[in-house]
Amino acid sequence: MSKILVIDDERSIRNTLKDILEYEKYEVDLAEDGNKGIEKVQGAEYDIILCDIKMPGLDGIEVLERLNVIASDTPVVMISGHGNIDTAVESIKKGAFDYIEKPLDLNRLLITIRNAMDKLSLVTETKILKKKVNKKFQIIGESNAIKSIIEMADRVAPTDARVLITGANGSGKELVARRIHEQSNRSSGPFIEVNCAAIPSELIESELFGHEKGAFTSAVKQRKGKFEQANGGTLFLDEIGDMSLSAQAKVLRALQESIISRVGGDKHIKVDVRVVAATNKNISEEISENNFREDLYHRLSVILIHVPALNERLDDIPLLANHFIKQICEEYGMPEKIINDEAISELQKINWTGNIREFRNVIERLIILCDKKITDADVLKFAAPLQ
Numbered sequence: 001m002s003k004i005l006v007i008d009d010e011r012s013i014r015n016t017l018k019d020i021l022e023y024e025k026y027e028v029d030l031a032e033d034g035n036k037g038i039e040k041v042q043g044a045e046y047d048i049i050l051c052d053i054k055m056p057g058l059d060g061i062e063v064l065e066r067l068n069v070i071a072s073d074t075p076v077v078m079i080s081g082h083g084n085i086d087t088a089v090e091s092i093k094k095g096a097f098d099y100i101e102k103p104l105d106l107n108r109l110l111i112t113i114r115n116a117m118d119k120l121s122l123v124t125e126t127k128i129l130k131k132k133v134n135k136k137f138q139i140i141g142e143s144n145a146i147k148s149i150i151e152m153a154d155r156v157a158p159t160d161a162r163v164l165i166t167g168a169n170g171s172g173k174e175l176v177a178r179r180i181h182e183q184s185n186r187s188s189g190p191f192i193e194v195n196c197a198a199i200p201s202e203l204i205e206s207e208l209f210g211h212e213k214g215a216f217t218s219a220v221k222q223r224k225g226k227f228e229q230a231n232g233g234t235l236f237l238d239e240i241g242d243m244s245l246s247a248q249a250k251v252l253r254a255l256q257e258s259i260i261s262r263v264g265g266d267k268h269i270k271v272d273v274r275v276v277a278a279t280n281k282n283i284s285e286e287i288s289e290n291n292f293r294e295d296l297y298h299r300l301s302v303i304l305i306h307v308p309a310l311n312e313r314l315d316d317i318p319l320l321a322n323h324f325i326k327q328i329c330e331e332y333g334m335p336e337k338i339i340n341d342e343a344i345s346e347l348q349k350i351n352w353t354g355n356i357r358e359f360r361n362v363i364e365r366l367i368i369l370c371d372k373k374i375t376d377a378d379v380l381k382f383a384a385p386l387q
Contacts, residue, residue: 041070050079051067073123098112137175140316157182167308170355191230208226209262210225211225241281242279242281255300259271325339
């Protein structure tokens with residue numbers, strides 16, 4: 001049952017609202033002034049707060065300001081019999097969900113409460129989804145190599161320093177990039193990923209910088225590129241070693257000047273983007289073979305982080321196995337399966353050429369094909385044949 005707090009110094013208003021809202025199947029608490037209302041909010045959780053503006057002691061605006069601190073996600077509806085447009089505007093500016101004048105229109109009040117409930121549900125769902133996303137992109141491991149990576153990522157995250165992450169395919173480079181973003185001052189901004197290896201060379205510039213209408217045959221309308229989409233956040237250039245030289249030149253200019261131009265346009269667009277790049281290639285070799293610009297490498301590699309292959313951190317396999325078992329069982333809505341020590345030992349003997357990506361696939365296969373317990377025999381049967 002949804003719980004509503006009514007803060008109003010008029011007893012008749014409090015009791016009327018209580019009767020109406022309880023009839024509508026809401027649970028209702030009452031407070032006769034602002035201080036009592038704040039006390040109740042500190043001691044309990046409410047889905048919506050209805051607050052009068054003109055009250056002795058703390059007035060409604062002061063109460064609203066305090067609620068923004070102690071219950072920032074709870075929608076607050078301001079009510080007043082002495083209000084005007086300025087009061088309404090001030091309430092909304094200070095974070096109120098809505099403003100209703102007395103005498104209260106019952107229909108409008110109930111509609112406002114339903115709308116506030118909808119907003120609260122969206123906020124809650126967003127938080128749950130964000131937690132799931134953060135959990136999905138967790139860096140799992142306690143080996144010295146992983147501890148060093150986490151420490152380095154957390155150290156550089158609050159800065160705007162560019163980071164180049166190296167490592168084999170499937171080793172977890174994106175996880176490091178996401179951690180840097182989530183721990184940075186840009187965490188509330190977008191995290192935009194571009195897989196440079198997956199985009200044809202003739203389209204990469206349009207993908208990164210956007211294009212104007214008519215710039216090429218299929219450009220039927222103007223389109224923003226990834227640099228603009230990442231404005232205020234982080235742009236993750238995955239597999240940058242596969243980027244064409246012409247695109248590299250434009251990326252270099254964007255990094256030097258924080259300015260881009262859309263394909264087919266001459267307008268200069270200012271962008272505020274932190275670039276984190278990753279590659280599975282040996283960039284020194286790519287530079288010597290004239291496949292990668294040395295000046296771009298130096299722009300990107302203010303901080304270098306190397307992610308080790310799974311074969312180099314076999315001690316992390318028990319943690320990784322249990323993490324993926326829990327995660328995958330949750331995704332499938334099935335009871336969590338147990339894996340025995342012998343099965344872990346067999347997993348540690350496998351040559352993981354596909355790294356974490358391959359390892360997760362094997363765990364998923366074991367969960368699907370095995371009974372409640374994953375044994376060493378299961379690993380030999382369902383994982384070893386892939387080698």
